[in-house]
């Protein structure tokens with residue numbers, strides 16, 4: 083259930099990569115969205131021309147939404163989606179770069195989950211509760227001289243719970259360094275993903291390319307926007323180790339943090355979480371969680387099975403905040419990887435872009 087918000091004429095959206103694991107999550111989240119209406123679904127030439135329900139190997143635990151099931155899948159080309167106001171992208175990163183650029187050049191805003199443009203100098207890497215000011219980077223993009231078309235990205239699915247859980251500490255005390263170990267759900271690898279013989283009853287201590295993203299993306303997310311539209315990356319030191327574990331949904335993180343302020347007590351740290359205010363409060367965005375970060379007292383919490391679905395999968399949960407020997411604090415954090423860390427994060431980004439009047443109806 084989305085939050086009830088003020089009624090508006092729904093914007094027409096296209097979903098690129100609509101048949102994939104993330105694409106299906108978009109379809110599910112958008113099926114009853116109060117601001118957005120799915121006008122078109124698109125995927126590779128393997129799927130184009132087929133009814134959506136036939137082209138997609140549907141893995142969501144609800145039936146394919148009726149309004150989408152019979153839609154004909156289109157090619158991922160701007161000319162094939164003339165009626166859309168903007169597109170979401172859940173395309174394979176191997177092809178997303180060129181295709182997303184073509185949509186932006188054609189004047190169609192792209193809100194993407196793929197990794198291709200995250201490091202681009204003028205492309206926002208956005209978590210709206212953490213760096214909403216980075217939206218101003220859009221004005222410096224050169225994809226479309228008219229300024230209508232642009233690209234906004236959401237981060238890697240580990241980085242979302244990492245930066246959201248660090249943010250209250252960063253605002254109150256500053257952060258010197260972080261060591262994070264991620265225990266990542268199999269759904270992060272898409273479908274069919276990790277072979278069952280590799281992951282059942284097992285842990286795989288390597289996910290290709292993941293640690294590099296976890297060590298870099300938070301620096302941009304927590305960096306400072308400059309007048310020329312670039313971001314001066316944060317200088318926080320981050321070390322990451324990424325593990326694949328036999329969990330279906332929810333990436334669990336073990337985090338060690340050294341603060342920039344000495345002598346912070348456990349009570350002060352807890353108070354920082356209690357006092358922290360989301361910059362989204364009052365914006366009335368349909369997918370925004372009431373409480374973006376929830377810190378549990380119960381030492382057995384959070385757990386992926388119990389808490390990844392909190393607030394429709396959009397809340398980051400934390401627990402076991404405690405003093406830690408060589409560092410200042412240790413804690414556990416959890417985020418729903420395919421919702422908050424992927425499609426849901428992108429939908430929230432689009433809602434923020436609508437609220438900031440960066441996305442509008444093209445008619």
Ligand SMILES: NC(=O)C1=CN([C@@H]2O[C@H](COP(=O)(O)OP(=O)(O)OC[C@H]3O[C@@H](n4cnc5c(N)ncnc54)[C@H](OP(=O)(O)O)[C@@H]3O)[C@@H](O)[C@H]2O)C=CC1
Nearest residue numbers: 099101102103104125126129172173174175196270272424
């Ligand atoms: N799974 C996750 O938790 C997360 C995934 N991501 C990113 O999201 C993206 C999608 O991931 P996921 O859904 O798991 O991947 P899938 O492999 O399940 O889906 C890929 C999608 O891309 C489409 N596609 C493939 N080739 C082309 C092409 N040449 N032209 C147009 N469309 C094409 C596929 O269409 P078709 O069905 O026709 O082949 C399909 O719709 C990736 O970039 C991934 O890195 C990011 C964060 C988390």
Ligand SMILES: N[C@@H](CC(=O)OP(=O)(O)O)C(=O)O
Nearest residue numbers: 197238239266270271292295
């Ligand atoms: N690598 C992530 C999913 C993913 O595709 O991430 P990214 O969007 O950063 O490439 C995982 O396995 O859980």
